[in-house]
Every structure is written in C-alpha cells, then in structure tokens.
Amino acid sequence: MESSSAASGGSTRREATRQKLYEAAVTLIAEQGFSATTVDEIAERAGVAKGTVYYNFASKSVLFEELLRHGVGLLTASLREAAERTAREGGSKVDALDAMIRAGLVFIDRYPAFTQLYVAELWRTNRAWQSTLMVVRQQAVAVVEDVLRDGVAGGEFSEEIDVPLTAAALVGMVLVAALDWKSFQPERSLDDVHAALSRLLQGRVSGCR
Amino acid sequence: MESSSAASGGSTRREATRQKLYEAAVTLIAEQGFSATTVDEIAERAGVAKGTVYYNFASKSVLFEELLRHGVGLLTASLREAAERTAREGGSKVDALDAMIRAGLVFIDRYPAFTQLYVAELWRTNRAWQSTLMVVRQQAVAVVEDVLRDGVAGGEFSEEIDVPLTAAALVGMVLVAALDWKSFQPERSLDDVHAALSRLLQGRVSGCR
DNA sequence: GTTTTTGCACTGACCAGTCAGTTCAAATTC
DNA sequence: GAATTTGAACTGACTGGTCAGTGCAAAAAC
Incomplete structure (x- = not known):
C-alpha cells in the first residue's frame, strides 16, 4: 500500500490540506493566541470547510500540537x-x-x-x-x-x-x-x-x- | 469632603480589593493565557464576587492593562x-x-x-x-x-x-x-x-x- | 468505488458583561 | 448617644451571544 510519490513527507491531497491548515492556524494563533482563535476562522483562512478540519484533526488542540x-x-x-x-x-x-x-x-x-x-x-x-x-x-x-x-x-x-x-x-x-x-x-x-x-x-x- | 487616611497610594478598601484582583489575575493569566482565563475564575481566586471585578475595572482587558x-x-x-x-x-x-x-x-x-x-x-x-x-x-x-x-x-x-x-x-x-x-x-x-x-x-x- | 471534501443546520456548554438589590460604616440629625 | 440617612462597595442570578464539536447527505477527487 503506500500511495507514495514524493520522497518523504507524502504529497497526498490530504497532506496538502493539512499543510494549508497549519499555515492558517499558525498566523492566526500567533496574532491572537490559541483560545482567541476559532476553528471557523482557521477553516476560512485555509479556504476549507469546517468539517474538513475535523476530518483531518481530532480536535483544535490536536491540530495545534501537531x-x-x-x-x-x-x-x-x-x-x-x-x-x-x-x-x-x-x-x-x-x-x-x-x-x-x-x-x-x-x-x-x-x-x-x-x-x-x-x-x-x-x-x-x-x-x-x-x-x-x-x-x-x-x-x-x-x-x-x-x-x-x-x-x-x-x-x-x-x-x-x-x-x-x-x-x-x-x-x-x-x-x-x-x-x-x-x-x-x-x-x-x-x-x-x-x-x-x-x-x-x-x-x-x-x-x- | 475626602475621607482621607493614608498618605499616598491610598489604603482604602477599594485599593485592597484591586490588589487582590491583580494577584489573582496575574497567576491565572500566566498559567492559561488571557482568553482562556474567565472573569469568574479571577473573582473566585480573589475571594470576591464577579460584580466586584466590574465595579473596580471597566472590563477584563482594562484590568489586564492596568x-x-x-x-x-x-x-x-x-x-x-x-x-x-x-x-x-x-x-x-x-x-x-x-x-x-x-x-x-x-x-x-x-x-x-x-x-x-x-x-x-x-x-x-x-x-x-x-x-x-x-x-x-x-x-x-x-x-x-x-x-x-x-x-x-x-x-x-x-x-x-x-x-x-x-x-x-x-x-x-x-x-x-x-x-x-x-x-x-x-x-x-x-x-x-x-x-x-x-x-x-x-x-x-x-x-x- | 473509495477517500476526501463540502455545506450547513444543530446542540450544549461556557462566558463577558449587566443590574436590581444588599451591606455596613461613617456622617448627620435630633 | 440613639435613630436615621447616605453612598460607596459589593453581590450573584441572569442574559445574549459565541464557539467547539457533531451529523449527514451529496459532491468532487482520485
């Protein structure tokens, strides 16, 4: 199994979405702090539906930890x-x-x-x-x-x-x-x-x- | 006019309450951050009713700024x-x-x-x-x-x-x-x-x- | 045909800020 | 000096809004 394509890091579609979410979350949380940043904001900034956040991460804190x-x-x-x-x-x-x-x-x-x-x-x-x-x-x-x-x-x-x-x-x-x-x-x-x-x-x- | 008692700094009851609120807020906000700290928690830790916080400070952020x-x-x-x-x-x-x-x-x-x-x-x-x-x-x-x-x-x-x-x-x-x-x-x-x-x-x- | 994403309505907990009412010590009156 | 008034300080139940997380059917991507 392994879809495999790029060397390390995996370039699946899923991975690209997670990357977008990281980027959105990092700027928002840096500006406002963790608690003041909402999941809706993160999704919006990443150009993704809220459901997708929860499809990719178990929770807001897990997203942050990763x-x-x-x-x-x-x-x-x-x-x-x-x-x-x-x-x-x-x-x-x-x-x-x-x-x-x-x-x-x-x-x-x-x-x-x-x-x-x-x-x-x-x-x-x-x-x-x-x-x-x-x-x-x-x-x-x-x-x-x-x-x-x-x-x-x-x-x-x-x-x-x-x-x-x-x-x-x-x-x-x-x-x-x-x-x-x-x-x-x-x-x-x-x-x-x-x-x-x-x-x-x-x-x-x-x-x- | 003027109840006046202590010299400078004012040792009114009000001042003592504000001091208690500072002490409660500083530890809670250090531990959890501003947004994750509730006004109820601050009041409880200071041994004071929530209303007292708002009697002494215009808002949660004003308390923090001071x-x-x-x-x-x-x-x-x-x-x-x-x-x-x-x-x-x-x-x-x-x-x-x-x-x-x-x-x-x-x-x-x-x-x-x-x-x-x-x-x-x-x-x-x-x-x-x-x-x-x-x-x-x-x-x-x-x-x-x-x-x-x-x-x-x-x-x-x-x-x-x-x-x-x-x-x-x-x-x-x-x-x-x-x-x-x-x-x-x-x-x-x-x-x-x-x-x-x-x-x-x-x-x-x-x-x- | 499986994985991933979407869109959206919904829930239940939580929380900042409000306000009508209470307390009490000092000031005022008699 | 006892009775009364005043007002600053304080109280805590309540409100209106927000937000994490859910559920799910349909669409899109692979």
Missing part, C-alpha cells in the same frame, strides 16, 4: 545542519555557535509567526499540550548544549560554564532579539542583527576586543 | 535603582549591566507569573492592549539602552555596538534564561544563574578570559 511538532522539527533540523556544516568545513565551536545563531535568525525570518507562538506558549503551565512543548523545547536546546559540551571537552570553552543555563541563555538571546527585530525594527537587515549578536557572543561588547 | 502597567513600573524602578546604585559606588558600566542582570533576576524570582505573562503577550499583534505593551516595553529596554550609550560615550564599550539591538538581546537573554530556570531547573540558586549570565556578558565563554 503544528508545534512540525515547526520545531524544521528548526532543529536547520540548527543541526548548521552545526554539522561548520564542523565539516573545519570551523571552531565558536564558529558553530555563530552559524547556529544565523540559522536561527534565518528560520525566524522565514517563520516569524511560528516563533512568536512558540515563545508565547513555552512557559505556560496547566495546558493540554504542555508535555509536547517540553519535549520539543528539549530537542532544540539540546543541539546547542551538544556544541557547548564539545567545546568544553575540546578545551575551547571554559570548564566553568554551566552548559544548560548557557544554552538556554543563548537561545533566549537569539529568540528575543529576533522577535524584537521583526516587531520593532523590521527595516534592519539580517546581517545587522547577526553582527550584533555575534559581537555579544564573542564578548566584543565589554572589555576584550 | 496590571501590565503596574508590573512593569515595579521592574523599571528596580532596574534603574540598580544602575544608579552602581554609578554612585563608582562602578564601571559593565558593573552596571551586571547589577541590572541581577536586579532582573531578583524581580523574576519574586514575580515569575508576571514575567511569564509579559513575555507571552509582548509580541502579539492585533490585541487591544498592544499600545500599552509597546510603551511599557520601551520603558524597560530604555534603561538598558541608556547604560550602553553612556558606556560607548565613555569609551568603555566599542563604538560599533548597535545599542537598541544589543539592549534587546540582553533583556532577552535574562528573560529567557530566568524563565527556563524557574520552569525547568528551579533547584538552581539565583547566584548560579547570575554567574552564568555574567560570564556570557563578559565574553568569558569563548576565547578571551
């Missing part, structure tokens, strides 16, 4: 790819972190709505999809932690750094700087933002040059 | 105080940034729910309180920008740094690291977190020691 998994999958793949490319090209671990910062910015540039929604939901408690979020967060942060640990092991980073905390802080720095960029200074170029963050990472703000 | 203003007022006061104290004691601008990082962490330690809610709502568009948020965000970031600008003027920081972007990144770094601390590693001490962020700020992660 959307989260889908988006974070794209992000981690992109981060990991950046780290590996740097390694292949013989770059240092700082270079790898720098490349990941850029990859993060590129991702946010392409999917600002998803990022917004992710940040808004990440630290909530008591919500149905909390466990999904935990898993998905760990996936992303783990990529950064791996690079930091390798750097410490290889003597490039100080032994004193706190890997989980530093990874979280780095991710936060990129996330918040990028959201601010998109919301409040959209005229700035990606290179500007990357340069500012790079400088901060390498301590070229205070003291050492 | 809550935001109230909370950010506390934060900026604390940040500014930290910067001024450092200046008074003859510290450098890096010392001032470091003190502000600590002040931020202390604030988040004390009011985690408020911080959570602030981050969750900050980058949303199309919401009634968007303009309130913009104003309130600028107040907080401006304190950091001022210190950076002074540092550049005094030759302590590189002329090349992008003040608004760097300020946003620093705020984001603290915000996200702190929320992660509270949500995922609450056993860590404030000093641990402060040390990790301090190290990052001073570039003692990569290269220069």
Whole structure:
C-alpha cells in the first residue's frame, strides 16, 4: 500500500490540506493566541470547510500540537545542519555557535509567526499540550548544549560554564532579539542583527576586543 | 469632603480589593493565557464576587492593562535603582549591566507569573492592549539602552555596538534564561544563574578570559 | 468505488458583561 | 448617644451571544 510519490513527507491531497491548515492556524494563533482563535476562522483562512478540519484533526488542540511538532522539527533540523556544516568545513565551536545563531535568525525570518507562538506558549503551565512543548523545547536546546559540551571537552570553552543555563541563555538571546527585530525594527537587515549578536557572543561588547 | 487616611497610594478598601484582583489575575493569566482565563475564575481566586471585578475595572482587558502597567513600573524602578546604585559606588558600566542582570533576576524570582505573562503577550499583534505593551516595553529596554550609550560615550564599550539591538538581546537573554530556570531547573540558586549570565556578558565563554 | 471534501443546520456548554438589590460604616440629625 | 440617612462597595442570578464539536447527505477527487 503506500500511495507514495514524493520522497518523504507524502504529497497526498490530504497532506496538502493539512499543510494549508497549519499555515492558517499558525498566523492566526500567533496574532491572537490559541483560545482567541476559532476553528471557523482557521477553516476560512485555509479556504476549507469546517468539517474538513475535523476530518483531518481530532480536535483544535490536536491540530495545534501537531503544528508545534512540525515547526520545531524544521528548526532543529536547520540548527543541526548548521552545526554539522561548520564542523565539516573545519570551523571552531565558536564558529558553530555563530552559524547556529544565523540559522536561527534565518528560520525566524522565514517563520516569524511560528516563533512568536512558540515563545508565547513555552512557559505556560496547566495546558493540554504542555508535555509536547517540553519535549520539543528539549530537542532544540539540546543541539546547542551538544556544541557547548564539545567545546568544553575540546578545551575551547571554559570548564566553568554551566552548559544548560548557557544554552538556554543563548537561545533566549537569539529568540528575543529576533522577535524584537521583526516587531520593532523590521527595516534592519539580517546581517545587522547577526553582527550584533555575534559581537555579544564573542564578548566584543565589554572589555576584550 | 475626602475621607482621607493614608498618605499616598491610598489604603482604602477599594485599593485592597484591586490588589487582590491583580494577584489573582496575574497567576491565572500566566498559567492559561488571557482568553482562556474567565472573569469568574479571577473573582473566585480573589475571594470576591464577579460584580466586584466590574465595579473596580471597566472590563477584563482594562484590568489586564492596568496590571501590565503596574508590573512593569515595579521592574523599571528596580532596574534603574540598580544602575544608579552602581554609578554612585563608582562602578564601571559593565558593573552596571551586571547589577541590572541581577536586579532582573531578583524581580523574576519574586514575580515569575508576571514575567511569564509579559513575555507571552509582548509580541502579539492585533490585541487591544498592544499600545500599552509597546510603551511599557520601551520603558524597560530604555534603561538598558541608556547604560550602553553612556558606556560607548565613555569609551568603555566599542563604538560599533548597535545599542537598541544589543539592549534587546540582553533583556532577552535574562528573560529567557530566568524563565527556563524557574520552569525547568528551579533547584538552581539565583547566584548560579547570575554567574552564568555574567560570564556570557563578559565574553568569558569563548576565547578571551 | 473509495477517500476526501463540502455545506450547513444543530446542540450544549461556557462566558463577558449587566443590574436590581444588599451591606455596613461613617456622617448627620435630633 | 440613639435613630436615621447616605453612598460607596459589593453581590450573584441572569442574559445574549459565541464557539467547539457533531451529523449527514451529496459532491468532487482520485
């Protein structure tokens, strides 16, 4: 069985509808939040009947959870790819972190709505999809932690750094700087933002040059 | 005329009720989001009848907006105080940034729910309180920008740094690291977190020691 | 002929906001 | 100082509207 046609991801009609629904849901939920977004709105924006939403997803929350998994999958793949490319090209671990910062910015540039929604939901408690979020967060942060640990092991980073905390802080720095960029200074170029963050990472703000 | 009793701030019954409502609303909205939180829940948690909420605030959104203003007022006061104290004691601008990082962490330690809610709502568009948020965000970031600008003027920081972007990144770094601390590693001490962020700020992660 | 989508009417729960009425402490009157 | 009035603060049942989710017959796509 397997209809099969495209390599991975499956290009059935069903898949195309689900994709349209993801796209509609992500912008609406980023703008308004999950509870303030109605299923009717999502269907309308996707150009699809309401019944179709329920034919494709068990419920509104399930649609949202799958959307989260889908988006974070794209992000981690992109981060990991950046780290590996740097390694292949013989770059240092700082270079790898720098490349990941850029990859993060590129991702946010392409999917600002998803990022917004992710940040808004990440630290909530008591919500149905909390466990999904935990898993998905760990996936992303783990990529950064791996690079930091390798750097410490290889003597490039100080032994004193706190890997989980530093990874979280780095991710936060990129996330918040990028959201601010998109919301409040959209005229700035990606290179500007990357340069500012790079400088901060390498301590070229205070003291050492 | 005028019942008058306490000096400033007003210690009327009304004020006490509003305070209870703020406290109830902040935790509920942090946990569930604005739209998912009902006015009945807020009233119940505050130990007050629903009508009282509407006697004290024009609407659910107005309650929320005043809550935001109230909370950010506390934060900026604390940040500014930290910067001024450092200046008074003859510290450098890096010392001032470091003190502000600590002040931020202390604030988040004390009011985690408020911080959570602030981050969750900050980058949303199309919401009634968007303009309130913009104003309130600028107040907080401006304190950091001022210190950076002074540092550049005094030759302590590189002329090349992008003040608004760097300020946003620093705020984001603290915000996200702190929320992660509270949500995922609450056993860590404030000093641990402060040390990790301090190290990052001073570039003692990569290269220069 | 099977899978997927449509369109639409319907239900039942939930919820923001309202309003007529209650409470009570302080002010006023006698 | 007891009796009465006042009004700010509070109450909670009620209303009108909204929305997630259902059911289903017919059409379209494959």
